Amino acid sequence: MNITKEQIDDLNAVVKVAITKDDYQDKVDTILKDYKKQANIPGFRKGQVPMGLIKKQYGKAVLVDEVNKLLQDNLNKYLTEEKLDVLGNPLPKQQDNFDWDQEELAFEFELGLAPSFEVPLKTKKAITQYKIVADKKMIDEQVERIQKQYGKLVSKDVVSKKDEVSGSVTNEEEEINTTAMLEVDQLKSKKAVDALVGKKVGDEVTLKTKGLFKEDHTLASVLGIDKQRAEKLDIEVTFKITEINEREAAELNQELFDKLFGPDKVKSEKELKERIKEDSEKQFEQQADQKLLNDVTEYFIENTKFELPTGFLTKWIQMTGEEPLTEEQATEEYEKSEKGLRYQLIEGKIIRDYDLQVQFDELKEFSKGFIRQQMAQFGQLDPKEEELDSIAARVLGNQEEVKRLSEQLMSQKLLNLYKEKANLKVKEVTYENFVKEVYG
Template identity: 80%
Template sequence: MNITKEQIDNLNAVVKVEISKEDYQEKVDKILKDYRKQANIPGFRKGQVPMGLIKKQYGKAVLVDEVNKLLQDNLNKYLTEEKLDVLGNPLPKQQENFDWDSENLDFEFELGLAPNFDVQLKTKKAVTQYKIVADKKMIDEQVERIQKQYGKLVSKTEVGKNDEVTGTFVNEAEEIEHKTTIELSKVKSKKATDALVGKKVGETATVSTKGLFKEDYLLPSALGISADKAEKLNIEVNFTIEEINEREPAALDQELFDKLFGKDNVKSEKELKSRIKEDSEKQFEQQSDQKLLNDVTEKLIDETKFELPAEFLKKWIQISGEKLLTDDEAKEEFEKSEKGLRYQLIEGKIIQENDLQVQFDELKEFAKGFIKSQMAQYGHMDPKEEELENIATRVLGNQDEVKRLSEQLMSQKLLDLYKEKANLKVKEVSYDDFIKEAYS
């Protein structure tokens, strides 16, 4: 067997593979002999079928199969040994009137080669790194929510503007009959508020569903209907009151602090606000980090210029899927995937040049941290090391989980690298301003 490469240009090459009869004949003969031993053909005893008949019936198929295996194994070996960085897979060139009976078989494969390029982490234009701070307004609102959540309900006889009212919404025509509890502070419609305030248990208020609540997601749950149905609903519903309560805020005392953070970890309202600020900003950091990762990615794609073997990739896309695509479909798919391919190449270059690797020990530690944070969400704040070790071992026994966690850990390594070496400008913003700037 002989394999040679013809370089067409920097991004395209053709590999030629010459296979002689000696490369495959011994294997083909062995397979045909095995076929002969097992063949059941009318008129012949098992194992006594003439070899000529076996060759006539199975010879071509076995030959093609063995040659294809030879091609695949040796072509992959050649690409590895020659360190050719190919995009997609080699594409066999069509050969008219190919003669499988020839002593020597010649094949040609088109290659699309990855481009050579440099990546500059210090981009020309700086990328904004948002530092989200919890401002006084946000902290005060969180304190208010905590007091409300841990407060006690005081029964009332008449609805007030800040009360919680339990009752049943009814509209027979729309088949709505649903018991729920609503907070009047979340009612947007002034007409609805006026209709409810002053009502007593057993009385009914009629309200319109259009613009009823300040947040759209509240309407479907209040009426017991789907979000799709609620989206365009504009009807009147009757709300019959069954219970009226005022939520008396919890006192900001040691009993509440211990309930929230454990005994004596927080001892004053000032410490409470400081802890809320710290915890909130930790959560915000995840969002700002994701935004930074996305923005650096976009900037690198924009500023790192290189050509791709576009025509080769379109041909490869055209034939590599479950069904053959038309030229226009292949072009459309290439245009949709080009940006992602460019970043894969850029990311691969960054990982290689900065020797970023995911080792198993650090993957296990990363998994433990992930597990610990999940357990904390369910109130398990201090799991034992043995417990974390056992759960992490089980998780890492699943290859899909290993892949997912490895990708997350590599993203974290890239983020740390960008924070160290990329051209960044830090900007402090409130959470509301971050949302406006980042997602406007």
């Protein structure tokens, strides 16, 4: 067997493979002999079928199969030994009226080669790294929410602006008939507030759904309908009051602190606010990190210039999809995937240049971190190491989970590298301002 490469240009090449009978004949003969031993053909005893008949019936199929195996094995070996960084897979060039009876079989494969480029991590333009802080307003609001959540309900006779009002909500035309609880201070509509304040159990009020709540998503949950329907809804509903309650705020005392964080972990209102600030900013950090990772990724895609073997990749998409595509369809698919392919190449280059690897021990500790977070959500704040090891072993026994966690850990390694090497400017903002800047 002889394999040679013809370089077309920097991004395209053709590999030529010449195969002679010496490369495959012994293997073909061995397989045909096994067929002869097992063949059941009418008119012949088992094992006594003439070899000529076996070759006539099975010879071409066995030859094609063995040659294809040889091609695949040796082509992959050649690409590895020659250290050719290919995109997609080699594409066989079409050969019409191919003669399998030739003494020497010649095949050609088109290659799309990965481009050569550099990725300077010290970006020319400074990229914003957000540091989100929990300000006094946010912390005070969170304390109020906690006091309200853990407070007790006191029955009332007349609705005031601070009450929770329960009742039935109906609209025959839209087939709405449900029960709901409204927090008066969460109503955006002044007309709705005025309609409710002063009412008693048994009274009915008419409420317009459009612009009823401060938070638009509240309407869907109150009416028991899906979000899409709620967004378009502009009707009047009848609300009949069945219960009026005022939620008396819980005292900021040790009993509440222990309920929230465990015995003696927080001992004063000051410590409570410090803990809220710390926990909030830890959650904000994840959002800020994701924003930074996205921004650095976009910067590299936009500013790392290199050519791709577009023609080859379009043909590869056209020929290797689950269903055959036209050239126009393949071009459209390539255009959709080009940005992702560019970042895969950029990310792979960075990983190689900085020797970023995911070791099993790192992956195990990383998975245990996720497990701790999940257990904490269910009140298990101090799990034993043996329990974590046991759960992590089960998680890492699932290959899909290993793949998912490995990708997340590699993203974390890339993020840490960007924080160390990239040109970043830190911008301190409140969460409210972060949302405005990032999401408009």
